[in-house]
Amino acid sequence: MIKVVKRNGNEEELIWEKLVVSVLKTGAPIDVARKIAYMTIGKIYMDGKEKITAKELTSIVLTFLKKENEEWYRNWIIYDKAVKKRETEKELSQ
Numbered sequence: 001m002i003k004v005v006k007r008n009g010n011e012e013e014l015i016w017e018k019l020v021v022s023v024l025k026t027g028a029p030i031d032v033a034r035k036i037a038y039m040t041i042g043k044i045y046m047d048g049k050e051k052i053t054a055k056e057l058t059s060i061v062l063t064f065l066k067k068e069n070e071e072w073y074r075n076w077i078i079y080d081k082a083v084k085k086r087e088t089e090k091e092l093s094q
Helices: 018-025 028-047 055-068 070-081 088-093
Strands: 004-005 012-015 049-051
Touching: 004 055, 018 028, 018 055, 028 055, 049 055, 055 070, 055 088
Parallel strands: 004 049
Antiparallel strands: 004 012
């Protein structure tokens, strides 16, 4: 199983459903949310990783999300800023 290293340093198992729910919150329909979750996990496996940071995981998801729909991508960024008080685009560019 793939482990996610969270921002606080804790590790947890990557949960496919959490990826789907996160993408759904952007306004994407369920079929697109599932597709992005599958593609994200597939990429992690293809890269041969057993562990991934939350930042790396977010970057992969956002790359796929942006290719699907720019508005959904922007919705993710806005949600992170408003609710999580996180500057996601700045974090990913570092």
